[in-house]
Amino acid sequence: MLTAMQSTLDHTLLALADPTRRAILRRLSKGEARVTDLARPFAMSLNAVSKHIRTLERARLVRRQRLGREHLLSFNPQPLDEAAAWIEAQRAAWTARLSALDAMLQAEDRAAATTPHTRGRPR
Amino acid sequence: MTTEPRTTVRVTHRFSASPERVFDAWLDPARAGTWLFATPTGRMVRVEIDARVGGSYCFADRRDGEDVAHTGEYLEIDRPRRLVFTLSVEKYAQDVDRVMIDIVPLGSGCELTLTHDMRAQAEDFVGRVEEGWTGILEKLDETLG
Numbered sequence: 001m002l003t004a005m006q007s008t009l010d011h012t013l014l015a016l017a018d019p020t021r022r023a024i025l026r027r028l029s030k031g032e033a034r035v036t037d038l039a040r041p042f043a044m045s046l047n048a049v050s051k052h053i054r055t056l057e058r059a060r061l062v063r064r065q066r067l068g069r070e071h072l073l074s075f076n077p078q079p080l081d082e083a084a085a086w087i088e089a090q091r092a093a094w095t096a097r098l099s100a101l102d103a104m105l106q107a108e109d110r111a112a113a114t115t116p117h118t119r120g121r122p123r
Numbered sequence: 124m125t126t127e128p129r130t131t132v133r134v135t136h137r138f139s140a141s142p143e144r145v146f147d148a149w150l151d152p153a154r155a156g157t158w159l160f161a162t163p164t165g166r167m168v169r170v171e172i173d174a175r176v177g178g179s180y181c182f183a184d185r186r187d188g189e190d191v192a193h194t195g196e197y198l199e200i201d202r203p204r205r206l207v208f209t210l211s212v213e214k215y216a217q218d219v220d221r222v223m224i225d226i227v228p229l230g231s232g233c234e235l236t237l238t239h240d241m242r243a244q245a246e247d248f249v250g251r252v253e254e255g256w257t258g259i260l261e262k263l264d265e266t267l268g
Contacts (some may be wrong), residue, residue: 087241091132094237098136100158101148105140 012079015059020044025061028075035071045103125263132239139232146226148202150174160193175202180208195219203233212237 015021024038039049056062060079062111065072138145148154156170160182169183169192175197182193192213198221199207206224220241229232 046170057174090239091242093135094132094134094239095136097199098134098235099238101145102136102138102140104154104158105138105144105148109140 006118011059012061012082015056015061018052018055020049021056023055024049024052028062028073029077032072032074035073038073134237134239135234136237137229137232137234141231142203142226142233143229145233146206148226149206150200156182162186165191168182173197174200185187195222 017027020042023042027033027038027041035050035053036046038053039046053062053064057064060076063074063076065074092095149159150172152172155172156167161167165184165186167182168185169181171179171181172220173179175183176199177196179194179196183190184193187192194211194213195209197206197208199205203226205226208222209210210220210222220239223238225236225238227236
């Protein structure tokens with residue numbers, strides 16, 4: 001579970017690291033679009049744009065739906081939510097660890113209190 | 124690859140134990156193995172701690188038959204006030220995070236503040252649901268250039 005989330009985060013960051021891909025996502029966050037529509041505002045070949053789209057698909061940030069000869073693309077925010085969940089999981093893990101440390105120290109105190117003066121003290 | 128830490132998780136905990144006892148619990152292998160990077164369902168199979176600046180550590184927790192290693196290097200050791208180490212969990216990611224522990228005396232006990240700096244740029248796109256994803260992506264664009 002955690003593995004899947006962290007791997008998602010890596011893919012998410014990689015996908016978001018490029019300005020063209022972020023522009024594609026911004027466009028798609030406003031609504032579905034065809035590949036050819038998406039490519040139009042960019043000063044690059046359809047092939048180059050398609051490559052960016054594939055990176056976004058691998059990160060699951062973009063979904064592709066085939067309608068006959070048309071490919072309709074849409075934005076999927078779920079990986080971003082998962083990234084947020086990952087951060088929250090880190091916080092929860094540290095909170096749990098510090099509680100476990102506290103419990104260990106208190107157990108040491110109790111052990112010291114119930115077996116007093118048994119060590120290092122001659123009778 | 125950019126590894127400048129940007130996302131921070133901060134956790135504070137108050138202990139009735141002294142700063143020294145709380146501090147030492149991080150660096151004593153026998154005791155640290157019982158709580159640090161241990162999981163309820165896992166089994167801590169190996170703990171190695173070279174408690175000096177530049178020294179490394181490794182905690183291997185067996186989870187579902189697989190060893191998950193938490194490894195890192197100590198960057199600052201200032202007993203009982205401050206401990207800084209790097210942290211990476213190779214099974215999950217190649218990132219190297221940084222963990223800072225600051226301990227201040229409080230009454231007869233102490234207060235510990237833990238700061239975990241991780242993954243570059245992550246906080247620029249999480250936790251801003253109210254702005255809508257379009258706003259988040261625009262902000263991200265400004266940040267990343």
